[in-house]
Amino acid sequence: MMTPWFAPILWDGSYNIDILNAQFHQRHVRIGLTVFAIKKYTVFMKTFIETAEKFFMVGYKVNYYVFTDRVKEMPNITLADGRQLVVLEVPSYKRWQEVSMRRMEMIRDNSSKRFINEVDYLVCVDVDIKFTDEVGVEILSDVFGTLHPGYFRAPREHFTYERRKASAAYIPPDEGDFYYAGGYFGGTVEEVYMLTSFCHSEMMTDKGNNIEAIWHDESYLNKYFLYHKPTKVLSPEYLWDDNIEVPEVLKRRRSVIVPKNYNAVRNR
Numbered sequence: 001m002m003t004p005w006f007a008p009i010l011w012d013g014s015y016n017i018d019i020l021n022a023q024f025h026q027r028h029v030r031i032g033l034t035v036f037a038i039k040k041y042t043v044f045m046k047t048f049i050e051t052a053e054k055f056f057m058v059g060y061k062v063n064y065y066v067f068t069d070r071v072k073e074m075p076n077i078t079l080a081d082g083r084q085l086v087v088l089e090v091p092s093y094k095r096w097q098e099v100s101m102r103r104m105e106m107i108r109d110n111s112s113k114r115f116i117n118e119v120d121y122l123v124c125v126d127v128d129i130k131f132t133d134e135v136g137v138e139i140l141s142d143v144f145g146t147l148h149p150g151y152f153r154a155p156r157e158h159f160t161y162e163r164r165k166a167s168a169a170y171i172p173p174d175e176g177d178f179y180y181a182g183g184y185f186g187g188t189v190e191e192v193y194m195l196t197s198f199c200h201s202e203m204m205t206d207k208g209n210n211i212e213a214i215w216h217d218e219s220y221l222n223k224y225f226l227y228h229k230p231t232k233v234l235s236p237e238y239l240w241d242d243n244i245e246v247p248e249v250l251k252r253r254r255s256v257i258v259p260k261n262y263n264a265v266r267n268r
């Protein structure tokens with residue numbers, strides 16, 4: 001329930017949402033949810049938004065920041081009061097790995113340009129997920145990461161960190177706290193700016209040296225969290241994979257990964 005640096009690990013039952021709601025409503029907190037739907041990944045948008053309307057930060061001011069190269073394919077969904085969809089047109093990249101990695105640069109650029117004036121916190125997630133249970137202000141903190149569903153009970157040796165010293169994402173074998181998922185992190189706009197800025201510049205350093213970390217943006221994110229510890233850690237309740245058998249400790253699944261046909265959506 002707590003990391004060795006005293007950051008709460010969020011499991012169901014570890015907090016009282018009424019107390020937290022009272023505090024966050026008092027602050028009139030505004031939340032930005034960033035998501036990327038580039039090329040064929042626009043197919044995930046409808047379910048993403050519809051389920052977020054049902055479960056994500058209900059009752060709060062929410063801006064969905066949708067980065068896409070296919071503005072015309074954005075679904076037309078009526079949103080609840082106080083919620084709006086902001087479509088940001090961006091270029092696409094050829095390789096899916098690069099599409100995934102470039103999210104860091106685009107979140108960084110928009111954090112200083114736009115998000116800082118519009119919201120207090122950012123939550124940055126993959127588009128191929130659906131919300132299946134409540135996600136509220138309990139997740140908000142200066143900077144947070146999420147335990148990857150595939151590794152939360154695994155020993156450190158099994159974490160798929162970047163292990164080549166030549167990469168800026170390298171993590172020595174005797175270091176590393178958790179294996180964090182690339183597809184679910186956030187924090188204040190200032191903290192997300194620092195995180196994305198670090199990840200993007202380390203990726204560019206590697207690009208210059210013709211090396212790319214094993215799990216792309218996820219590897220650089222893990223490197224960042226090693227030396228800039230998250231102030232909250234979300235349990236895999238927040239990002240579950242239904243291909244994994246549900247363990248006893250997992251009482252709720254707040255969002256789950258939507259199965260995808262890799263060949264069909266990642267059109268090489």
Ligand SMILES: CC(=O)N[C@H]1[C@@H](OP(=O)(O)OP(=O)(O)OC[C@H]2O[C@@H](n3ccc(=O)[nH]c3=O)[C@H](O)[C@@H]2O)O[C@H](CO)[C@H](O)[C@@H]1O
Pocket residue numbers: 035036037038039040041096097099100125126127128181182183184215216217218239257265266
């Ligand atoms: C759940 C989770 O932790 N997912 C991470 C995982 O793989 P995933 O297999 O979940 O990666 P993915 O295919 O979902 O790609 C990541 C994200 O990039 C966007 N996208 C990608 C390709 C494309 O053509 N169009 C597009 O919009 C989209 O928002 C997608 O959700 O590892 C990736 C790096 O290898 C990223 O760190 C993902 O965040």
Ligand SMILES: [Mn+2]
Pocket residue numbers: 126127128183
């Ligand atoms: Mn994904």
